Amino acid sequence: MKHIILPILTLGVILTGRADAQTQDPLPSWNETATKAAIIEFVEKVSSDGSPDFVPPEDRIATFDNDGTLWCEQPIYTQLAFAFDRVKALAPEHPEWKTKQPYKAVLDGDLESLKSQGEKGVAEIIAATHAGMTSDEFAKISSDWIATAKHPRFKRPYTECVYQPQLELLAFLRDNGFQTFIVSGGGIEFMRPWTARVYGIAAPQVVGSSIVTEFQMQNGKPVLMRLPKVNFVDDKAGKPVGIGQHIGKRPILAFGNSAGDREMLQYATGGDGARLGLLVYHDDAEREYAYGPAGGLPDSKMGTFPQSLMDEAGKNGWIVVRMKEDWNRAFP
Amino acid sequence: MKHIILPILTLGVILTGRADAQTQDPLPSWNETATKAAIIEFVEKVSSDGSPDFVPPEDRIATFDNDGTLWCEQPIYTQLAFAFDRVKALAPEHPEWKTKQPYKAVLDGDLESLKSQGEKGVAEIIAATHAGMTSDEFAKISSDWIATAKHPRFKRPYTECVYQPQLELLAFLRDNGFQTFIVSGGGIEFMRPWTARVYGIAAPQVVGSSIVTEFQMQNGKPVLMRLPKVNFVDDKAGKPVGIGQHIGKRPILAFGNSAGDREMLQYATGGDGARLGLLVYHDDAEREYAYGPAGGLPDSKMGTFPQSLMDEAGKNGWIVVRMKEDWNRAFP
Numbered sequence: 277m278k279h280i281i282l283p284i285l286t287l288g289v290i291l292t293g294r295a296d297a298q299t300q301d302p303l304p305s306w307n308e309t310a311t312k313a314a315i316i317e318f319v320e321k322v323s324s325d326g327s328p329d330f331v332p333p334e335d336r337i338a339t340f341d342n343d344g345t346l347w348c349e350q351p352i353y354t355q356l357a358f359a360f361d362r363v364k365a366l367a368p369e370h371p372e373w374k375t376k377q378p379y380k381a382v383l384d385g386d387l388e389s390l391k392s393q394g395e396k397g398v399a400e401i402i403a404a405t406h407a408g409m410t411s412d413e414f415a416k417i418s419s420d421w422i423a424t425a426k427h428p429r430f431k432r433p434y435t436e437c438v439y440q441p442q443l444e445l446l447a448f449l450r451d452n453g454f455q456t457f458i459v460s461g462g463g464i465e466f467m468r469p470w471t472a473r474v475y476g477i478a479a480p481q482v483v484g485s486s487i488v489t490e491f492q493m494q495n496g497k498p499v500l501m502r503l504p505k506v507n508f509v510d511d512k513a514g515k516p517v518g519i520g521q522h523i524g525k526r527p528i529l530a531f532g533n534s535a536g537d538r539e540m541l542q543y544a545t546g547g548d549g550a551r552l553g554l555l556v557y558h559d560d561a562e563r564e565y566a567y568g569p570a571g572g573l574p575d576s577k578m579g580t581f582p583q584s585l586m587d588e589a590g591k592n593g594w595i596v597v598r599m600k601e602d603w604n605r606a607f608p
Numbered sequence: 609m610k611h612i613i614l615p616i617l618t619l620g621v622i623l624t625g626r627a628d629a630q631t632q633d634p635l636p637s638w639n640e641t642a643t644k645a646a647i648i649e650f651v652e653k654v655s656s657d658g659s660p661d662f663v664p665p666e667d668r669i670a671t672f673d674n675d676g677t678l679w680c681e682q683p684i685y686t687q688l689a690f691a692f693d694r695v696k697a698l699a700p701e702h703p704e705w706k707t708k709q710p711y712k713a714v715l716d717g718d719l720e721s722l723k724s725q726g727e728k729g730v731a732e733i734i735a736a737t738h739a740g741m742t743s744d745e746f747a748k749i750s751s752d753w754i755a756t757a758k759h760p761r762f763k764r765p766y767t768e769c770v771y772q773p774q775l776e777l778l779a780f781l782r783d784n785g786f787q788t789f790i791v792s793g794g795g796i797e798f799m800r801p802w803t804a805r806v807y808g809i810a811a812p813q814v815v816g817s818s819i820v821t822e823f824q825m826q827n828g829k830p831v832l833m834r835l836p837k838v839n840f841v842d843d844k845a846g847k848p849v850g851i852g853q854h855i856g857k858r859p860i861l862a863f864g865n866s867a868g869d870r871e872m873l874q875y876a877t878g879g880d881g882a883r884l885g886l887l888v889y890h891d892d893a894e895r896e897y898a899y900g901p902a903g904g905l906p907d908s909k910m911g912t913f914p915q916s917l918m919d920e921a922g923k924n925g926w927i928v929v930r931m932k933e934d935w936n937r938a939f940p
Contacts, residue, residue, distance in 0.1 A: 334804060334810060334811075411852055412858075455812070457812075464853070464856070465856070468856045472666060478666060479666075479855065479856035479857055480787070480789075480812065480813070480854060480855045480856060480857075481812070482856065486853065489849050489852050489853075490845075490849070491845040491846075491848040491849055491871055491875065493874075497878055498848065498871070498874045498875045498878035500848060500849065500852045500875075507853075513822075513823040514823075516823040516830065516832060517821050517822070517823055517832065520743055520821050520832045521796070521818065521821075521839075522812060522854060523811065523812045524796070524797070524800045524811035524812060524814065525811055525812075526744075539823055539830070542825075542830045543823065543830045543832075546829055546830035
């Protein structure tokens with residue numbers, strides 16, 4: 277019968293646009309661990325007709341943090357690298373920056389001095405590099421940068437320092453009727469120009485931090501001008517608020533990697549019915565980075581994973597994805 | 609050949625999910641006027657492969673105002689009718705409202721007295737009826753109301769006082785690869801529970817005004833609590849800002865009906881390439897309502913259409929859709 281059944285299966289693949297789940301692994305970069313089994317089981321039980329845990333497609337919402345969850349956040353957040361490069365690019369127009377903090381620290385490459393200036397220093401650099409232009413102009417500036425800038429260790433574009441296992445998971449979720457969203461502390465307008473190309477996540481499905489924009493007429497042309505004032509911080513307790521604003525539904529799956537994602541996971545997994553919370557635990561210094569401080573790994577200012585989060589994960593049944601054990605590769 | 613070609617055509621319909629545009633009118637409730645021809649021409653030129661005006665699907669963004677553009681906004685905005693009904697429902701818990709403004713005016717059905725108290729009075733009523741509960745609770749309260757409340761003149765649910773021609777246009781746009789969004793001055797959480805069912809527009813594609821929400825733990829359950837404080841007013845110059853926040857792309861088509869939509873149409877039609885701006889002009893007192901004051905129609909506090917907007921439409925090539933002439937029916 278093989279010669280009859282095979283063409284029928286092939287037709288099925290053509291018509292449905294996807295291969296039979298039995299014959300093709302949707303998550304080849306995930307090792308065959310309990311983590312992978314739990315993810316596949318969850319996706320199947322919420323998306324199978326007749327399953328007691330079935331969730332209709334309109335409610336099959338999955339939210340992903342970006343920094344440290346979908347792409348590398350070490351040695352510094354990519355957006356910070358962008359801001360520092362902008363300070364260097366704009367420095368000729370600002371000769372005073374050579375002696376004025378926090379710009380001096382950036383121009384001198386003195387990260388320790390910058391750290392000592394705390395969040396105020398970073399906020400000033402963000403305002404100087406992210407405001408004072410239209411949204412369209414900012415999209416052009418940040419897109420041009422991301423097309424050419426390279427990660428200092430991996431020597432490849434930042435958009436290629438995304439996690440291959442997560443690209444597979446995003447596609448697997450969408451193939452099963454999920455809507456995938458980014459919910460990141462990073463700048464919403466910094467991410468949107470490239471998330472469709474890199475993650476398959478379109479601009480309206482990106483939630484992030486933002487500065488105030490104002491509608492203006494410039495030489496008869498209507499624009500959105502970016503002002504040096506914080507509008508919304510999409511981090512910690514801000515993440516559920518951003519989800520409420522932009523999505524208007526409680527996610528059934530949330531994936532993060534740090535203390536900034538705690539409330540998003542609480543919110544997602546605190547609803548009724550089947551829920552899944554996941555956290556990337558970076559324990560792979562060889563292929564990527566190892567940081568915590570949970571589990572005794574070195575502490576990190578970027579994407580800190582405290583022991584209290586590890587404890588909460590255990591208590592709430594959130595799955596801790598151990599990069600070293602659960603993923604057989606990091607980048608594409 | 610007919611007996612061979614027909615099954616092939618039928619197969620084509622099954623595979624593509626839509627009928628041949630030549631044989632079926634996508635906008636049967638629109639009269640055969642220049643307006644209808646212009647809409648169809650625009651949609652075809654931006655969505656046809658090889659057209660010099662082709663726009664890729666990810667940029668085929670259409671934004672619609674809600675009140676007066678997708679559903680009836682007379683004699684008062686539906687959300688105001690909801691707020692007034694809530695005041696009546698909550699009155700037994702607030703005996704002081706019998707003598708305290710602005711509640712007294714609502715309980716007495718004295719719209720003139722309420723009007724004399726201006727926006728401050730309405731803001732107090734909104735705060736008293738729209739805040740102090742979780743987002744989930746508010747969705748339940750407003751959904752229960754909209755399932756039973758009826759329009760005072762048409763004696764049918766408000767969700768059946770939506771414009772049939774616009775339902776057809778929304779479907780026609782989506783059939784041609786457009787993404788359709790609501791961008792309304794109305795409350796984002798008031799609209800989201802029913803827009804998918806009524807308009808085919810899912811919660812994340814709804815942009816609107818909002819109050820501040822706060823992430824809280826209530827008896828161990830994570831919720832978003834609605835606070836009596838304005839977060840964002842999605843009206844006038846706020847509409848392009850809301851579009852920037854939620855959609856992150858400049859629409860190529862925008863449809864409104866009042867002074868509150870002016871900046872949205874400016875923003876949408878002020879971009880490069882093919883653009884279409886549209887305004888509903890309510891000149892049909894018999895089937896719906898007639899109000900302006902443009903063109904000498906009676907003025908209206910709800911959805912005012914000033915002569916300056918009519919003039920700007922002429923100058924910018926925005927199409928004024930005259931209900932009486934361009935639509936052969938109002939409601940489904």
